[in-house]
Amino acid sequence: METIRQIFDLLFGVNPELRQIIWVTLRMSFFSTLISSVIGIPLGVLIGSNQFKGKRLLNRILSTLMGLPPVVAGLIVFLFLSRSGPLGTLKLLYSVTAMVIAQVVLITPIMTGLTANLISIKAPLIRETAAGIALTPLKRMLFTIYEVRVQLISTILVGFGRAIAEVGAVQMVGGNVQFKTRVMTTAIMMQTNMGHFEFAIALGIVLLLIAFLINSLVNRIQDRQIT
Amino acid sequence: MITLKNILLKYAQRVILDIPELSLIEGRRYCLIGENGSGKTTLLRITAGTLKPDTGTIQGLPTEQVGYMPQAPYAFSFSVKKNVEIALDDDPNCEALALAALSKVGMISFAQSRGNKLSGGEAQRMALARLIAKPRKLLLLDEPTSSTDIRGMDLIESTLLDYNQACGCTLIFSTHSPAQALRLAEEVVFLDQGRIIERGPATQVLIDPQSEIARKFLRHWQM
Numbered sequence: 379m380e381t382i383r384q385i386f387d388l389l390f391g392v393n394p395e396l397r398q399i400i401w402v403t404l405r406m407s408f409f410s411t412l413i414s415s416v417i418g419i420p421l422g423v424l425i426g427s428n429q430f431k432g433k434r435l436l437n438r439i440l441s442t443l444m445g446l447p448p449v450v451a452g453l454i455v456f457l458f459l460s461r462s463g464p465l466g467t468l469k470l471l472y473s474v475t476a477m478v479i480a481q482v483v484l485i486t487p488i489m490t491g492l493t494a495n496l497i498s499i500k501a502p503l504i505r506e507t508a509a510g511i512a513l514t515p516l517k518r519m520l521f522t523i524y525e526v527r528v529q530l531i532s533t534i535l536v537g538f539g540r541a542i543a544e545v546g547a548v549q550m551v552g553g554n555v556q557f558k559t560r561v562m563t564t565a566i567m568m569q570t571n572m573g574h575f576e577f578a579i580a581l582g583i584v585l586l587l588i589a590f591l592i593n594s595l596v597n598r599i600q601d602r603q604i605t
Numbered sequence: 606m607i608t609l610k611n612i613l614l615k616y617a618q619r620v621i622l623d624i625p626e627l628s629l630i631e632g633r634r635y636c637l638i639g640e641n642g643s644g645k646t647t648l649l650r651i652t653a654g655t656l657k658p659d660t661g662t663i664q665g666l667p668t669e670q671v672g673y674m675p676q677a678p679y680a681f682s683f684s685v686k687k688n689v690e691i692a693l694d695d696d697p698n699c700e701a702l703a704l705a706a707l708s709k710v711g712m713i714s715f716a717q718s719r720g721n722k723l724s725g726g727e728a729q730r731m732a733l734a735r736l737i738a739k740p741r742k743l744l745l746l747d748e749p750t751s752s753t754d755i756r757g758m759d760l761i762e763s764t765l766l767d768y769n770q771a772c773g774c775t776l777i778f779s780t781h782s783p784a785q786a787l788r789l790a791e792e793v794v795f796l797d798q799g800r801i802i803e804r805g806p807a808t809q810v811l812i813d814p815q816s817e818i819a820r821k822f823l824r825h826w827q828m
Contacts, residue, residue, distance in 0.1 A: 503679050506675040507675060510672060510675060510678075512671070524683070525682060
């Protein structure tokens with residue numbers, strides 16, 4: 379009973395650390411999703427709507443990268459940003475920026491792969507009709523994107539969901555620094571290890587609530603498209 | 606005169622289309638007929654430029670003002686009116702032209718409906734409106750009434766005849782209905798396994814075919 383009361387106090391009381399963790403998590407997830415979308419969606423459209431030499435190989439590489447283990451992404455970014463790495467002079471390690479970079483490495487292939495898949499299903503259906511009325515390639519591409527707009531929004535939300543729930547990469551490059559780079563997942567892990575289950579559960583509830591909101595949003599958008 | 610010369614297309618060593626020569630007079634109405642897989646769609650796609658043959662050329666093809674309607678035309682999820690307007694480039698009268706074209710095919714009441722909510726037959730009528738909303742020199746239609754009911758079929762056929770008379774465009778369409786070929790075409794090109802078996806006035810080819818293959822095929826209809 380005492381544990382439940384503590385969880386409620388944490389959730390609805392004024393706890394600066396909890397608020398800071400939620401804020402950093404949302405900020406990191408938002409920017410990594412935004413950057414991944416800006417890179418991944420146009421790339422996916424290009425790959426999905428065009429036939430070119432090496433496309434199969436590229437798709438295979440993309441599929442592999444879609445399943446990239448977070449710790450591997452974290453390791454790559456860590457090596458690049460560490461003091462002796464090529465980008466060491468930027469001194470970005472253990473910052474939110476480093477965490478965003480690691481997330482972008484992880485999420486961009488997912489965005490690209492899912493978008494390419496969507497477009498490659500829709501594009502052939504549109505191609506003949508578009509050629510039949512002499513639509514320009516640019517218009518054809520824009521119309522194709524328009525036709526998959528709802529699924530693209532879902533793809534972006536999938537990316538956000540992945541970003542917010544990720545732990546391995548952000549732990550490696552963020553370092554879980556209190557009031558700086560601590561996010562919900564790394565905090566849950568740390569608090570559990572320390573035996574502070576109330577704090578971990580409170581964070582877990584917030585994380586679940588956000589996941590629920592994202593899923594509700596995805597379902598609502600999809601329902602609107604169906605009706 | 607539109608002339609297809611030495612058109613050859615193979616896929617995995619199989620001949621899909623082999624047409625040494627086919628000349629088509631501008632302004633006339635042609636029907637491609639033949640069983641499934643005889644090369645009707647391939648011939649239309651090559652003429653429309655959406656498929657490249659292994660060899661061969663097409664001479665006399667108007668570089669612009671060619672319209673092609675595939676068997677399953679795509680209906681975009683925006684309004685039916687907008688679906689027609691996209692074929693009109695940036696014509697200042699595109700709205701009026703689109704509505705007039707939709708009216709001709711009996712689709713005016715669907716103007717504000719979403720394209721992706723149309724049935725197959727309605728989508729075909731909308732796709733035809735998209736093509737006839739402006740004057741064209743050549744219309745290529747792949748089974749334009751394959752999904753329509755008899756009212757839709759009648760509307761499409763009468764619209765095509767009117768359009769052909771009004772702007773003198775060449776019309777090439779494929780069908781599985783010899784009756785439709787008789788109603789709509791002046792000439793029939795009979796295809797079998799990618800080759801032209803017989804060609805001539807519609808009544809002659811359909812009522813009194815000369816080749817054994819055409820006779821066998823048309824026996825199903827004549828019976």
